Amino acid sequence: MRLKTLLLTGSSLLLVETTAVWAADAPTSVTSTSKNTVATKAAATPATTVPAPQNAPVLAGVEGMQAVQARSAQAYPDYITVSAARRPMRADEIGTAMTIVTEKQILTQQRRTLTDILARQPGLNVVRSGGFGGTTSIFMRGNNANEVKVRLDGMDINDGSSTSGAFDAAQFVTDGMGRIEILRGPQSGLYGADAMAGVIDITTAQGQGRFTPFVRVEGGSYGTFNQVMGARGSKGKFHYNVELSHYRQDGFHEIPRYIGRYFGADKEQRHRGDRNDNRSANIRLGYDVTHNFDLGLTARLIQSNLHTYSSYNMEDEYYSRLGYYGDVSSEREHTTQNQAIVRGTAHLSSFGGRFDQVIGLGYMTGRRSWTETGTTLEGDALQYDPTYYRTSRIKIDWHGTVNLDKYGSLLVGAEHFHDTFNSSQGNSAPSSTPFSTSAGMDTTAGYGQYQGNWNKILYGAANIRYDANSRYGNYVTWRVAPAIHIPHSGTVIKASAGSGFHGPSLYQLFANQISTSYAEKGNPNLRAERLIGYDVGVEQTLAHDKLHFGATWYENHVRNLIQSVSSYENYYSTYSYNNVARARMYGVEAYLDWKALDTLDFNLNYTWTHARDASTGQELQRRPQHKFNFNTTWQPVDGLSLSGNILYVSGARDVPVISDTYQYCSTCGKDHGYFTIDLxxxxxxxxxxxVFARADNLLNRQYESPIGYLQPGRAGYGGFTLNY
Structure with missing residues (x-):
């Protein structure tokens, strides 16, 4: 078995009813720094007194299960951000470039996976190796995927078992997700390591109101069969939301035709498809002990079973038939994954609401196994032992906010993480030897942020954070983010500047994998990657708050980039890591949202990205220069909801699967980009x-993203929801 390395490396009117999505690490009462009260948990009516600010996402009404979920009670409106300052505030009162995705948007567009919803947001490029379940990377503003921090209900969930420590969205379905906040630009001043490009903060929906059970069944192309059941509501001081889901896809073929022709694929190989089976449980429980003290518990459990047949498996079979190496036929890759993310919180409001604090305890664990299955040329079963990757994280955190009235607010907080990693393999193949690597590290951090406004014109926030890591050292990060409101014009000028860092993964530090022809060795002397970034933008509201548009320019400079380095001597290759690269990224993000009618909304966004290696001038891998997304929602009659989406992504440099040279080149290939229409x-x-239905990739565009991995063509799905 050969070594294979895969380098993956808004917006309109206020809604009266929204699903309850109290953020797991935020207080449950909100007061705007403007003269209007935004929302409180005990309010009799949702927050209808605050004028919608610029860049608040358009949300169409939805029916059936969506309506049931909308009755769950009040939430932060879509123009209130929780993540930008670790407390609820208006999105136009801080200079952060952000996008807020609500549960209604997800349900209206029928986006079933986190990958699908993120791929259509500004500033992000999402790359998935094949169909549902394939390894997925999220690039933000041209930065590497491992430089984006992802949080679920206040728990940091970047994958500690992966080589780079990047978050893999492959097996995350959207069921139970009530809100996604995307913060673009360096956020390490509040969120520490891995937040140098930005933060994706996911919150599980909170139940409220009467007991509301539901069942959803969906089927369609590529052997898709999905089932979801759950219930949410509240009783007295107790609220709950529990959802169970099972997603299955069987028969998607990910290998492009030209690769099949090159390797002489037969009929069976051309039709050998992937299969993914995903089971998830999403839980959110809460209890209001008193009027100012409440407890919360969230959990997401994921079990997946993925079988794939990729271009690299076909290549193995090809060279095996020619007698160059190996003895393999009918090869597949088999990956199983079990993941649990649990967090408990206690929230206390003191001194008449002047001091608000949250303490949390979180735990994440993951176990992933990978092997190749199939037969030898003689028909015997392959007997490869799986390679196991295990990771765990314990997080203890506290933060408190002091309300200084007209002088603003002061946030202080502290966190401690303990991370562990283990990888192991038994007697797998003649070319491999058994190995086992275990390592751990601790991180302790403290941070503070001041936020205020002057005469309701100049708003701003400034923060600083200190991180002490037991393996790669200590780092100080900062950020300032002002926002200027031009009176009586509907214009807001935003800007931000800050620093960020990304620490090396435990694998990059301590890998020790040795075989008969190669070795992977960690580098314990690695330093953290560092970034300085800034942006400036303008947002405008017109037509009585029905038209919103804006644009942001950004630029990031990165140094100490960690890259794989190799040496070759006496037919033996050694792979390791070093801080060898620098990069520069800059670009533009723009949006326009229009509430044309009470029942008709239009939303579009455009991203231009320029990302290059500052040492060589070469384009960075898998960073398309142009991305455009258009979405519309329409309710022509009561009970009927329609949605359409157009997505265009230009071509990007990548690793070619087929090359005339026998040397590795990360940017010698370029895909053709793609254009899709969904209804x-x-x-x-x-x-x-x-009842519901949707059609994806209506024009049946055949495209690869990344190179060597075909994405789904025209596909149709339909189903029904039963609710009470």
Whole structure:
């Protein structure tokens, strides 16, 4: 078995009813720094007194299960951000470039996976190796995927078992997700390591109101069969939301035709498809002990079983038939994954609401196994032992906010992480030897942020953070983010500047994998990657708050980039890591949102990205220069909801699967980009039954992203929701 390395490395009017999505690490009452009160948990009416600010996402009404979920009670409106300052505030009162995605948007567009919803947001490029379940990387503003911090209900969930420590969205379905906040630009001043490009903060929806159970069944192309059931509501001081889901896809073929022709694929190989089976459980529980003290618990459990047949498996079979190496036929890759993310919180508001604090305890664990299955040329079963990757993280955190009235607010906080990693393999193949690597590290951090406004014109925030890591040292990061409101114009000028860092993964530090022809060795002397970034933008509201548009220019400079380095001597290759590279990224993000009618919304965004290696001038891998997304939602009659989406992504440099040279080149290939059209519709037959359907990639565009991995063509899906 050969070594294979895969380098993956808004916006409009206020809604009266929204799903309850109290952030797991934020207080449950909100007061705007403007003269209007935004929302409180005990308020009798949702926050209708605050004018919607610029860049608040358009949300169309939805039916059936969406309507049931909307009855769950009040939430932070879509123009209130929790993540930008670790407390609820208006999005136009801080200079952070951000996008807020609500549960209604996810349900209206029928986006079933986190990958699908993130791929259509400004500033992000999402790359998935094949169909549902394939390894997925999220690039933000041209930065590496491992430089984006992802949080779920306040728990940091970047994958400690992966080579680079990047978050893999492959097996995350959107069921139970009530809100996604995307903060673009360096956020290490509040969130520490891995937040140098930005933060994606996911919150599980909170139940409220009467007991509301539901069942959803969906089927369609590529052997898709999905089932979701759950219930949410509240009883007295207790609220709950529990959802169980099972997603299955069987028969998607990810190998492009030209690769099949090159390797002489037969009919069976051309039709050998992937299979993914995903089971998830999402839980959110809460109890209001008193009027100013509450407890919360969230959990997401994931179990997946993925079988793939990729271009590299086909290549193995090809060279095996020619007798160059190996003895393999009918090869597949088999990956299993078990993941648990749990966090408990206690929230206390003291001194008449002047001091608000949250303490949390979180735990994440993951176990992933990978092997190759199939037969030898003689028909015997392959007997490769799996390679196991295990990781765990314990997080203890506290933060408190002091309300200084007209002088603003002061946030202080502290965190401690303990991370562990283990990889092991038994007697796998003649070319491999058994290995086992275990390592751990601790990080302790403290941070503070001041936030205020002057005469309701100049708003701003400034923060600083100190991180002490037991393996790669101590780092100080900072950020300032002002926002200027030009009176009586609807214009807001935003800007931010800050620093960030990304620490090396435990694998990069301590890998020790040795075989008969190669070795992977960690480098314990690695330093953290460092970034300085800034942006400036303008947002405008017109037409009585029905038209919103804006644009942001950004630029990032990165040094100490960690890259794989290799040496070759006497037919033996050694792979390791070093701080060898620098990079510069700059670009523009723009959006326009229009509430044309009470029942008709238009939203579009555009991203231009320029990302290059500052040492060589070469384009960085998998960073498309242009990305455009357009979405519209329409409710022509009561009970009927329609949605359409157009996505265009230009070509990007990548690793070619087929090359005339026998040397590795990360940017010698370039994909052709892609253009897709999606449609979705739902109709509420009565209060109990809703039917829905959607068509993805309506024009049946055949495209690769990344090179060597075909993405799904035209596909149709349909189903029904039963609710009470």
């Amino acid at each position: 979705a519709a739902s109709y509420k037959i009565n209060r109990y039954v809703t």
